[in-house]
Amino acid sequence: MDGRAAAPGAGTILNALATGIGSAFAIDIETRATVELVPDAEAVTGQIAGEPDADTELIERCVQLVIDRFGDDEGGVVRTESDVPMAAGLKSSSAAANAAVLAACDALDVSVGADGPIDRLEACLLGVTAARDAGVTVTGAFDDASASMLGGITLTDNTTDTLRSRETVSWDVAVWTPPERAYSADADVDRCKRIAPMARLAEELASESRYTEAMSVNGLAFSAALGFQPDATVDVLDQAAGVSLSGTGPSVVAVGDAEAIAAVESVWGARDGTLIRTETRTHGARTL
Incomplete structure (x- = not known):
């Protein structure tokens, strides 16, 4: 009873901490999960490649929720490996949750989609529930x-x-991640709520498919709210179509055409940290 799946990371257009309304876009870096289930095993245990001390409660909970719904008291092991940096604002937890859910469904021969017992949004919500539980x-x-x-x-x-809307785009993407890390659960929610007027402006722009403008409004507002210097954003605002702090940071994402993103890379390449060049992804999580 083995299953494998992968899910991409994402960048932020609008952080939901201020108003509860959020927007994000998939990027072509991903997390892969393998699930091995055994009948009558005592529990589900998790392993994260390269992170022996990492908290595995999220991926374990994802698999357990799938077993509770479709299985028969199986247990086993869920393992993840990722190209998405952890605690960097690039949705590593969401990618891991989606991959774990789909891999568990694959292990139980549960089809995910319009013709199956669970569709992709329902599968996504299992991971969301697990994230809240964890x-x-x-x-x-x-x-x-x-x-x-x-x-x-x-x-x-x-x-x-x-889900209010979904749309596909084709952007080149640059991601700059400084050496420090930030955990979403540690974000100052009360401080973020004070910038709700700016979040509502970004929401209005996103609702009109003016995503790149929404990104830049979000990036400047949430950098201030979450205590990040906006220099990395400001330095490339005249080059990129849109720039934003991603999630609760510390990564900053920039989007545009290939020429614009090459110019962004030349600026961010002088900064300490890591630089990723990728692109948007129109298809999401997948069974392997």
Whole structure:
């Protein structure tokens, strides 16, 4: 009873911490999960490649929720490996959750889609539930999880787990991640709520498919709210189509055409940290 799946990371258009409305876009770096189930095993245990001391509660909970719904008291092991940096604002938790859910469904021969007993949004919501249970997110991160599961750009109401819209785009993407890390569960939610007027402006722009403008408004507002210097954003605003702090940071993502992103890379390449060049992804999570 083995299953394998992968899910992409994502970048932020609108952080949901201020108002509960969020928007994100899938990027072509991914997390892969393998699930091995055994009848009558005592529990589900997790392993994260290269992170022997990492908390595995999220991926274990994802698999357990699938077993509770479709299985018969199986247990086993869930393993993940990832190209998505952890605690960097690139939706590593959402990618891991989606991959673990789909891999568990694959191990149980449960078809995910319009013809199966569970569709992709329902599978996504299992991961969102697991993230809330594990305490790795404040909002439930349905915006991030839906972008990872479905691909493209999603706009969501995280207070009701409602998908408001989905659209595909084709952007080149640059991601700069400084050496430090930031955990979503540690974000100062009260401080973020004070910038709700700016979040509502970004929401209005995103609702009109003016995603790159929404990104830049979000990036400057949430950098200030979360205590990050906006220099990395400001330095490339005249080059990229849109720039934003991603999630609760510390990564900053820039989007545009190939020429624009090459110019962004030349600026960010002088900064300490890591630089990733990738692109948007129109398809989301997948069984391997």
